[in-house]
Amino acid sequence: MNRIETFLPIVAWGKAYNRSVLTSDLVAAMIVTIMLIPQSLAYAMLAELPPEVGLYASILPLVAYAIFGTSRVLAVGPVAVVSLMTASVVGQVAAQGTADYLTAAIVLALLSGVILVLMGVFRLGFLANFLSRPVISGFITASGLLIAASQLKHIFGVPVKGDTLPEIAEGLLSQAGNANPITLVIGIGVVAFLFFARTRLKGLLNRTGLNSRLSDIITKASPILAVAATILIAGAFDLADHGVVLVGSIPRGLPVPGIPAFSLDLVATLAGPALLISAIGFVESVSVAQTLASKRRQRIVPDQELIGLGAANIASGISSGFPVTGGFARSVVNFDAGAETPAAGIFTAVGIAIATLFLTPLLANLPQATLAATIIVAVLSLVDFKAIGAVFGYSKADFAAMATTILITLFWGVEPGVLSGVLLSLALHLYRTSRPHMAVVGLVPGTEHFRNINRHKVVTDPPILSIRVDESLYFANSRYLEDRIAALVSDSPDIRHVVLMCPAVNDIDASALESLEEINHRLKDAGIAFHLSEVKGPVMDRLKKTDFLEKLTGKIFLSQYEAVTSLRTVPYTGAVMAPAMMAS
Amino acid sequence: MNRIETFLPIVAWGKAYNRSVLTSDLVAAMIVTIMLIPQSLAYAMLAELPPEVGLYASILPLVAYAIFGTSRVLAVGPVAVVSLMTASVVGQVAAQGTADYLTAAIVLALLSGVILVLMGVFRLGFLANFLSRPVISGFITASGLLIAASQLKHIFGVPVKGDTLPEIAEGLLSQAGNANPITLVIGIGVVAFLFFARTRLKGLLNRTGLNSRLSDIITKASPILAVAATILIAGAFDLADHGVVLVGSIPRGLPVPGIPAFSLDLVATLAGPALLISAIGFVESVSVAQTLASKRRQRIVPDQELIGLGAANIASGISSGFPVTGGFARSVVNFDAGAETPAAGIFTAVGIAIATLFLTPLLANLPQATLAATIIVAVLSLVDFKAIGAVFGYSKADFAAMATTILITLFWGVEPGVLSGVLLSLALHLYRTSRPHMAVVGLVPGTEHFRNINRHKVVTDPPILSIRVDESLYFANSRYLEDRIAALVSDSPDIRHVVLMCPAVNDIDASALESLEEINHRLKDAGIAFHLSEVKGPVMDRLKKTDFLEKLTGKIFLSQYEAVTSLRTVPYTGAVMAPAMMAS
Structure with a gap:
């Protein structure tokens, strides 16, 4: 590989591009697009941002990653944990729903992008290694619980504020009497359907004689089925008049590239959180990319990955998006659907752009409860209690760091959770080596x-x-x-x-x-x-x-x-x- | 050893006490007392405290250490580096010369004592190990330079304020025109005499046929000779009238045990610095104690040493003293003079108490320049440029931590100096192990x-x-x-x-x-x-x-x-x- 190909991986794979690869990439892109539309809306909602911001964050960032990233199949875009962190950080500097809130989310994406690119240029990727696996695993489990809890308000159809488990629980309890029954039915119905789809549907379809790959695709598309069905129901029965909160009208058209005016104070406030979000996003993304690359004996270059993800975040920021990273489920779908090059990501971006231009009017009747249900089902798969037990059995020091991360994340917040986990794991490591055997x-x-x-x-x-x-x-x-x-x-x-x-x-x-x-x-x-x-x-x-x-x-x-x-x-x-x- | 002997080492050595040991201890105590009188006054001056505070810090703390400490020969009391740190820390919370300044110094000693005892009880002595040797060595060298520079004002007889090298240099330059010529002559004269005593006197005395041990004692007593000579000169020529600053009248009598009233705010402010002073003092003291104990195949128990030094600092605090620790030169003299048990420390305390009761009137005519000269000569032996070269040759990472400590100590202050050294050495260690060979x-x-x-x-x-x-x-x-x-x-x-x-x-x-x-x-x-x-x-x-x-x-x-x-x-x-x- 020459120097240009090292810094622009697109040059390397672009040279060998041909019609057969094009077909594979197009098929994969179509499937990922169908999966990404509801995810984009849902994670924007999780980040307390307008739905179109989720779509914007799924267009240019994918193109930027395709140019600079080293994974052939990583699918970037909004993801659950990073969206939660965005909501938590931005909620501290601006009121939800204001222009300042959106500006802060955009600045967070830009900062995160700049930090990732700089880390890549200065080869500082190793810094992310100081996030030990028990800390990350504990953090993701706690985040999953926190995200699921935070989405219950949409299932109940009540307004609840709060960044920690006790705050959310208190809000839900005090509002339980005001729950909207129809919203509740939709929310619980979609959750039940998605759990069924995830655990049983594929087996049933296989037994009907459908080929395994097709039934797999149908299973993965179940969230879009739920979306379509609840849109039709909400429209047919005028559910908005019955107090069901819908997504509402989404502006048509693509984002105009640009950067909103912001203060240096805002940059100073967001720099620390941006570093944390970058680190978490990078670690998760690289681990997905590495796993998928190994299956085809391909190679991931972690420091170049930083540049790829940084470019994606900068692209998100200049197109009114919010922080993004490589998503696990999405990348696996892309891989399984046969994506061979990052061009699949570019085609996915085109798909989302077309959806943003032409499909948004169809989404106005989508109940928020449906999105909340897709989030809840997606994030509960992040919760890994078995891992906690395994770590407990293997190493008490690692378990201490993990338990601290989980408890502090749930009861104090995401940033203190990660930070205390990192500091405790470093302290315990130093303690261990300070009293050698x-x-x-x-x-x-x-x-x-x-x-x-x-x-x-x-x-x-x-x-x-x-x-x-x-x-x-x-x-x-x-x-x-x-x-x-x-x-x-x-x-x-x-x-x-x-x-x-x-x-x-x-x-x-x-x-x-x-x-x-x-x-x-x-x-x-x-x-x-x-x-x-x-x-x-x-x-x-x-x-x-x-x-x-x-x-x-x-x-x-x-x-x-x-x-x-x-x-x-x-x-x-x-x-x-x-x-x-x-x-x- | 039973449990009582572990926590009260005095019980162990007290049981075997006899007349021959008593004689050895008494001789050693006399020699150490003669050495300690000028040191007590000098280090109180370095800490910007009244001279009697230095004497108070050399009475009860010695008794407390004799009861709880595990070294047979460690001589505790005021030492140069800890006195400098005291001046730097206390100077930030109170104006020099006020009652608040003295109160802060006393609280610092008490806090330091409590921290040391707690570390001992909870066996946290290992925490001091995170001060790497290059960091300590760099810190001591920088402190030595800083102390020597800070004492030049007394040699010139001009008022200069400042905690960093640039501040001190600027102050001295702007005041150089106001130097008092007589003070300068005394200061330079004493420095020259003490350097001569340190480098040549012993050899000369040996050549006159004096036995080696006696000539060693005379050499070690040279500061007291300088003190006596300059007191006589200052009295005879009424030097106070010629602008020479003298120690002045020192209150006779022993300190009344007690604790001054202080605020919790003060405790909160001083807690961090107290931890740092405790750690530096402990590391230095244990290293001296360990070295001397090995010569007689005796044993030091680091966690019990924490309790011993903690008790000494608490004793210092309740007798109007300031932070103390084991001194290198003083302990070596105690060892060489034949001290066999900590009883020598108790006898030294009695010696200093007698001096405080009866000799203080004699010290009124002592020029401050004499004390400054004894400090300068003592601390320049702490400056170890050879160690810097050796570390540079052996390990660039260690050198980086050392150089950072030295530069930040000299140009920013003692606390940021130590802290940045510790953090950098930890970071470099983690970096090294993060990219293993x-x-x-x-x-x-x-x-x-x-x-x-x-x-x-x-x-x-x-x-x-x-x-x-x-x-x-x-x-x-x-x-x-x-x-x-x-x-x-x-x-x-x-x-x-x-x-x-x-x-x-x-x-x-x-x-x-x-x-x-x-x-x-x-x-x-x-x-x-x-x-x-x-x-x-x-x-x-x-x-x-x-x-x-x-x-x-x-x-x-x-x-x-x-x-x-x-x-x-x-x-x-x-x-x-x-x-x-x-x-x-």
Whole structure:
């Protein structure tokens, strides 16, 4: 790949484009378009934005990603979690329904786009790795619950405000008496139908003899069926007159590219949240893209993905849209429907543009309860209680970070939820590495292996203390090493040699080097020689650049066995021994 | 040791106390008292506090540490760096010379004491480990320079305010014309004498036939000689009338135990700085204590040290003192003078108490320039440019943290200096572990060793990709592993087996486990089997608790050699192989 193809992946796949690929891409695009229309409207509603904003966010962003993105099949657009975060962030700076609210959502998309592009240009994609999986998984589960709860107001047909579970629950309870029965019937009906479609429909269709792929497509299209049916019902029975809230008239026509006037204050306020939304969106999107790419042995370039998603968000911002990213369900549909290149995304954009131009009058009678029902069914699949149990069984530290993320997201909000999860997982990781596993080891009889004296029947030599440390040595754990060795030595007056076994030490930083010097110095004062064994090549290379090896009272041994067999015959005399040997 | 002796070390050493130990302790206490009198006055001046506060901080704190501390020879009291930090912190909440200023200093000592005790009780001593050595070393060097600069005003005899190098330099330059010539002569004279004493005097005395220990004591007592001489000169020539600033009358008598009235606001403001002062003081003190204890094969218990130092600070606070910690020079003198138990500290406290009661009138004529000179000479020994060079040569990341600490301390202040150093060193550590060293390895012909294919002449088998990862796998680096393996596989269409060599993997967290599952899943989709080799026992134990080993398309091999020899004869068929083997 040449330089242009690296930065503009469209050039690479565009060169090989042909009629057969075109057919595959067109078919996939049609299916994704049908799926994306209700999703666009629903996620705009979730973000508390007008419905057309959802459509706008599903046109230009798809084209921008097709030009700059590296996944062949990722379908970008509005997604549930990012829409929830948008509502939460924008709701803090402007009142819902005002022009300021829309402006803030647009600025959030632009900022998010700029941040992603900059991260890509400066190759900062690794920063997203500090979102650990239990934190993301917990966050997505909590977000799913929060989104589902937030949509209940549309099912009940009552106004409820609130960003946290207690606020939403309180609002719903106080408004329960005002629920609109017809809205409730539509909402519960659609939820029931979609659950049925998701769990049973495909099996039923297969049994009728329909081929598997077609029945799959029908199943995936069930939300559009629900949309069409409820539009017809609402129109036929004039449900608006019975208090059912409908989507209402959506402006026809495409968005005029441009940027609304905004203040620098707004940018300063939204910069932090934009970074968080970018990180969450990027992590989710790359994980989808990577999974799908592997199936065809294709390659995702994470730093270029940042540029692709950044371009998509900038495109969303300049076309009056809101933050977007790669969606999981949508991308899987695109992949299964046979999309071969990002051109499928461009064709999808054309499809949505046509819908925006010609189909919007048809959507006026769509009940909001139908959209809420599609959201609820979609997001409940994000809720993964099994993952919580699995993490609990595997690692208590990871579980603590996950549980904190979930609880704080539900009861305090999405931003504090993610942030506290990230900080706690970093703190726990640092804590773990600050108290590395260390074992006093002895020789397993009849072998050359050394094992923990507390776990195995081993032979030790009282004048020789062999310690294995199972962690790289760095500032957070180097003093712990000092303390442990000091304690072990002060407890055993017979010791004449201390051998530190380093097969798991991948790095020794300046603090740890100083600790080793201290240990050497203190042991020397106590008449004990200090040796190292099984030091790795790169670590040895750096030690050689210092005067540590000259000051060392003992030797560097290639293996612990060599250390112990050699020291048994050489009582320590207090003087510095022969020059330290070189380890490989 | 029983429980009482663990929490009250005085009980342990008190039981074995006898006349011979008493004699040793008394001699050491006398020498330390002589050294501590000018130091107490000087560090109180450095903290911008009245001189008697320095004396108060050298009485009860020593007794408290003797009861609760675990070092036999640590000499606590006011020290340079902590005094500078006190001045910087307290100067931000109260005007120097006011009652509020003194109250803030006392509250700082109390808070610092409570924080240290709580850290000790909850065994949080490890938190201090996050101060890496390059950060501490850089901070101490910068503090030394800053302290020396701040004392120049007393040498010139001019009023200068400022907490940073530029502020101090500007103040000194604008006031240079007002310098008092007599003060300047005294200041420069004492600095010159003390430098001479420090570098030459001992050698000269030794050559006159004096025994080494006595000449050492005389050298260490040189500051008290300078104090005595300048008091006599100032009195004889009425230097106060010539504009030389003297210490002035110091109230006679011991402090009345008690706590001044203070607001909760003050506590909230000082809590953060108190934590920082506690951490710096603790790290310095423990390192001194550990070094001296090792010489006699004694033992320091870091968590109990926190309690000892905390008790000392609380004692300082309730006796109108300011924050204290273990001093390096002073403890070495105590050790060299033969102190055997903390009783020497109690005797020193008695010495300082007697001085406070009876000697203070003699100190009224002491020029401040003399004290400033003793501070300058003492702190310049803290400045360690050689350490900066050594760190630069050993590790650029450590150097970056060190340089940042030094520059921000000098040009912005002590608190931002330490904090930015700590945060940068954590960030750099996390960055390093987030991109672990990974190598594609091959077999060294004629051996069973596998080495990096880029560094060694090795044999590889095109269908087998062997990758060694040199870091524990956790959330910050697990996606990097996914990306690297995906990239390597997409570049080599011949690959049928991927073997991940894990001898340096000390831990696999939940994120990394999920990454391994992803890798396994994606490789399976691409028709490639995924194997692990040389997995450590504790890591294997945790993997066995999950269903990863059942899902794994390949095996777990005891050694990489076994993996490659076994896979060469078994082409991967796409099906899951025999149940994964157990590694030890």
